[in-house]
Amino acid sequence: MNEPVIKTEKLTKRYGDFIAANELSFEVYPGEIFGFLGANGAGKTTAMRMLCGLSAPTSGKATVAGFDIYTQTEEIKKNIGYMSQKFSLYEDLTVMENIKFYAGIYGLSDKMIKDKSEQLVEQLGLKNEAKKLVSELPLGWKQKLSFSVSVVHKPRIVFLDEPTGGVDPVTRRQFWDLIYDAADQGITVFVTTHYMDEAEYCNRISIMVDGKIEALDTPLNLKKKYGADSMDDVFYELARGAKRKAD
Amino acid sequence: MNAVTLDALTKTYNKETVLAVDKLSFEVGKGELFGLIGPDGAGKTSIFRMLTTLLLPDSGTASVDGFDIVKDYKAIRQRVGYMPGKFSLYQDLTVEENLDFFATVFGTSVKENYELIKDIYIQIEPFKKRRAGKLSGGMKQKLALCCALIHKPSVLFLDEPTTGVDAVSRKEFWEMLKRLKMQGITILVSTPYMDEATLCDRIALMQTGRILSIDTPAAIVNQYEGNLYAVKSGKMHQLLKDLRAFPGTLSCFAFGEFLHLTFINDTIESEALVKQYLEAKGHTEIEFKKVQPTIEDCFIKLLKD
Numbered sequence: 001m002n003e004p005v006i007k008t009e010k011l012t013k014r015y016g017d018f019i020a021a022n023e024l025s026f027e028v029y030p031g032e033i034f035g036f037l038g039a040n041g042a043g044k045t046t047a048m049r050m051l052c053g054l055s056a057p058t059s060g061k062a063t064v065a066g067f068d069i070y071t072q073t074e075e076i077k078k079n080i081g082y083m084s085q086k087f088s089l090y091e092d093l094t095v096m097e098n099i100k101f102y103a104g105i106y107g108l109s110d111k112m113i114k115d116k117s118e119q120l121v122e123q124l125g126l127k128n129e130a131k132k133l134v135s136e137l138p139l140g141w142k143q144k145l146s147f148s149v150s151v152v153h154k155p156r157i158v159f160l161d162e163p164t165g166g167v168d169p170v171t172r173r174q175f176w177d178l179i180y181d182a183a184d185q186g187i188t189v190f191v192t193t194h195y196m197d198e199a200e201y202c203n204r205i206s207i208m209v210d211g212k213i214e215a216l217d218t219p220l221n222l223k224k225k226y227g228a229d230s231m232d233d234v235f236y237e238l239a240r241g242a243k244r245k246a247d
Numbered sequence: 248m249n250a251v252t253l254d255a256l257t258k259t260y261n262k263e264t265v266l267a268v269d270k271l272s273f274e275v276g277k278g279e280l281f282g283l284i285g286p287d288g289a290g291k292t293s294i295f296r297m298l299t300t301l302l303l304p305d306s307g308t309a310s311v312d313g314f315d316i317v318k319d320y321k322a323i324r325q326r327v328g329y330m331p332g333k334f335s336l337y338q339d340l341t342v343e344e345n346l347d348f349f350a351t352v353f354g355t356s357v358k359e360n361y362e363l364i365k366d367i368y369i370q371i372e373p374f375k376k377r378r379a380g381k382l383s384g385g386m387k388q389k390l391a392l393c394c395a396l397i398h399k400p401s402v403l404f405l406d407e408p409t410t411g412v413d414a415v416s417r418k419e420f421w422e423m424l425k426r427l428k429m430q431g432i433t434i435l436v437s438t439p440y441m442d443e444a445t446l447c448d449r450i451a452l453m454q455t456g457r458i459l460s461i462d463t464p465a466a467i468v469n470q471y472e473g474n475l476y477a478v479k480s481g482k483m484h485q486l487l488k489d490l491r492a493f494p495g496t497l498s499c500f501a502f503g504e505f506l507h508l509t510f511i512n513d514t515i516e517s518e519a520l521v522k523q524y525l526e527a528k529g530h531t532e533i534e535f536k537k538v539q540p541t542i543e544d545c546f547i548k549l550l551k552d
Contacts, residue, residue, distance in 0.1 A: 170551070
């Protein structure tokens with residue numbers, strides 16, 4: 001099998017007495033769409049922040065894109081893309097300016113920036129909107145644009161934190177088309193969501209409960225294991241036992 | 248008398264360049280649990296803010312409990328509860344202090360209406376000395392609901408109470424709503440989650456300030472014309488591409504572990520033809536079955552029409 005692009009071993013983060021992420025061990029492979037699920041407060045964001053090199057673990061090991069999350073965080077940041085539920089786009093820059101800005105930040109050459117931004121605008125069907133301010137775009141377009149800039153530098157992995165909240169069902173599916181396209185190009189997709197139908201679109205899923213990974217497998221195997229008809233039921237079965245949500 | 252009536256209610260923003268609510272008319276009966284279902288930008292929040300008298304309409308009229316939203320705003324404010332989408336309690340007051348504050352503002356006390364919030368409040372009571380800003384998302388939501396209920400409103404407006412909330416907490420929240428409904432409170436709730444639509448008595452499916460359809464969830468599903476099929480194979484993403492390229496396909500989109508498919512001309516041969524086509528494309532483990540549409544299927548169809 002391929003070398004994993006993410007590999008963690010007993011990855012742990014403590015805040016005082018509170019263990020936000022408790023001995024997480026898992027691997028994610030190139031081109032995989034990996035769903036990272038859990039109830040509010042289960043520790044997903046903490047884990048993601050460590051993997052992105054934004055927060056140092058308390059103990060345990062992990063590599064992301066082959067780089068160590070303690071010592072090579074700058075290398076990690078160059079090799080990943082990140083899209084959060086809060087927009088990382090600049091509302092008072094135009095669509096084109098946002099793309100160029102991010103491409104520049106990630107060190108693409110002037111020629112690449114020019115080609116890439118034209119290609120992206122075309123691909124997203126935003127030609128008429130290229131000179132509009134991002135603040136004028138509907139939410140669905142912002143999300144698609146936000147995703148596209150997060151992979152503009154062709155990262156090894158892209159982290160998506162609840163990327164599809166609040167949009168209509170058609171736009172939500174268009175967003176997943178973009179995710180599939182990225183995965184087809186070999187970009188590994190690490191995604192969190194509260195939509196359980198979206199969990200079905202992932203190759204494998206992990207479910208966190210109270211800081212630990214309680215389940216990790218393909219959607220099909222998880223449903224078999226828990227004798228459930230849908231991922232909704234699997235999630236409910238695992239997460240309803242959570243103690244932390246009451247905290 | 249209806250609890251809420253809207254008549255050609257209209258709201259624009261940005262010097263009338265953005266049409267948020269477009270001549271909307273509908274009614275909500277007393278004691279009804281009514282859902283406004285739609286994505287961001289559908290106009291849900293604008294409607295709520297007009298009905299709670301926090302925003303003036305451009306034109307049209309509306310009433311809540313028989314009171315006009317413009318003329319009788321003071322009377323309406325006394326009798327509605329409103330839980331905005333954004334957490335709006337006092338972050339630096341404790342759980343207890345927030346609740347006391349809202350009760351006092353409405354000229355009542357926590358004790359007087361405790362029965363109404365008891366079920367919900369006991370879940371956060373262990374944290375009553377904690378500042379609201381330090382609560383988890385689920386807890387904040389419960390406190391906000393208590394504060395919206397403490398003056399015993401006749402109509403309760405809940406703007407996206409479950410957005411960003413995990414599947415378990417969402418279920419719990421709807422259980423709470425059911426119990427409130429049994430106490431006779433009229434509830435208007437908005438949500439972007441289509442699966443929550445079936446938990447309402449009646450729903451309005453909304454997009455960009457307009458109503459696409461308004462009825463009971465069951466009736467909306469019954470109005471779905473034509474057959475809907477669920478298809479699955481070993482390679483789902485390839486299947487989606489192939490089915491979209493199939494000449495007989497009207498629409499095909501991902502739906503959980505299956506793809507949902509409709510045909511331009513649905514005949515008895517459709518199934519055999521599509522299976523033949525997929526086998527020729529190299530698909531294996533093909534599953535094909537007719538399914539009942541969900542509200543989400545109806546919404547997608549309405550968006551495309």
